[in-house]
Amino acid sequence: MSELSLAYIFHNHQLMVDDNLELPRVEQLADDLSFSCDEQVIARDLHVQEAIPEGYQLVPIRQLISQWSKPQFEKASRALQLLEWRRNHGFCSHCGHATEVHPTEYAMVCPACNYHQYPRVQPCVITVITRGEDEILLAKNASNSSNIYGLIAGFVEVGETLEEAVQRETLEEVGLNIKNIQYLASQPWPFPSNLMIAFRAEYESGDLVLQEQEISDAQFFKFDQLPEIPFSGSIAHAMIQHVIHNRAISE
Numbered sequence: 001m002s003e004l005s006l007a008y009i010f011h012n013h014q015l016m017v018d019d020n021l022e023l024p025r026v027e028q029l030a031d032d033l034s035f036s037c038d039e040q041v042i043a044r045d046l047h048v049q050e051a052i053p054e055g056y057q058l059v060p061i062r063q064l065i066s067q068w069s070k071p072q073f074e075k076a077s078r079a080l081q082l083l084e085w086r087r088n089h090g091f092c093s094h095c096g097h098a099t100e101v102h103p104t105e106y107a108m109v110c111p112a113c114n115y116h117q118y119p120r121v122q123p124c125v126i127t128v129i130t131r132g133e134d135e136i137l138l139a140k141n142a143s144n145s146s147n148i149y150g151l152i153a154g155f156v157e158v159g160e161t162l163e164e165a166v167q168r169e170t171l172e173e174v175g176l177n178i179k180n181i182q183y184l185a186s187q188p189w190p191f192p193s194n195l196m197i198a199f200r201a202e203y204e205s206g207d208l209v210l211q212e213q214e215i216s217d218a219q220f221f222k223f224d225q226l227p228e229i230p231f232s233g234s235i236a237h238a239m240i241q242h243v244i245h246n247r248a249i250s251e
Contacts, residue, residue, distance in 0.1 A: 005032075005040035008079035013191070014058035015076060016046065021067060024056060033082055035106075043079035045087070061190065065233035073233065077190040082106065084192055085119040093117065121188075121195045125165045126153035128239040129178055131203035131220050136243055138227065139174065139218035149217075149227045151236050153196070166199050174218045175209030178202060184242065185249040187235040196235050198249065200242075 004025035009016040017023060028034075032042040052058065061080060065073050085106075092099055092110035099108040099117065108117040128151050129137040138149035154169035156162060163181050170178050178201040187196045208218055221227065223244045230236040238249045 005042045008043040008076055009046050010080060011046040011058050013061050015061050016056050017059055018056050035082055043083050066231050074188055077188045080190040081193045089117045122193055123156040124153055124194045124196050125162055126151050126196050127166050127199045127201055128243050129201050129203055130243055134223045135220040137220050140216045142214055142216040147228050150230050162197055173211045173215050176206040177204045179204040198235050198239050
């Protein structure tokens with residue numbers, strides 16, 4: 001009998017874990033995705049007809065962010081992103097031929113034209129903006145039905161620096177000019193395959209003018225009068241705590 005592998009088994013964005021949020025150990029299959037050198041770790045999708053073993057459950061990966069350690073979540077994030085990349089690159093983007101998995105590296109290879117497709121990460125900037133000594137800008141996403149207020153964020157466009165993206169997104173979404181932009185930290189974010197790059201900035205000028213398709217409300221809140229904010233484990237939560245309580249972002 002072969003040695004069992006630690007397994008990240010997903011159904012959509014839900015991960016199979018037991019009641020203690022531990023991963024199962026399973027026999028490795030031919031089409032499993034191996035992604036760790038120091039031990040046998042695999043990732044796979046739960047097949048439609050496949051039953052969930054007794055003692056296990058599917059838990060949304062977002063829920064695990066606040067219950068797992070940072071390294072635990074980052075490994076699960078990596079597994080989810082690699083599975084999604086492989087699933088979405090079954091055909092060559094150059095000639096349309098079916099691709100094959102490279103035997104030793106993360107690449108989907110076209111046997112017809114030899115084009116290699118590698119995993120891609122989408123860079124996103126997220127910014128915590130302060131005004132004066134005790135105010136923070138928080139915004140409510142227009143597509144979110146909850147009452148959570150978060151931070152200004154958006155994708156980096158082709159040909160711009162991260163700092164330019166921070167300035168552009170802030171001006172587009174809330175109509176403000178900012179200054180003193182400083183890098184803080186980053187976090188892999190598997191929804192679907194983003195890298196959140198955190199910055200801190202200060203209000204410079206302008207009045208709040210909302211991009212209504214993106215933002216339903218935005219206000220400067222006093223540090224001691226915050227609305228509901230993003231959950232613990234998210235980089236947005238860490239950034240807000242960093243500004244208000246001077247806590248380190250990286251644990």
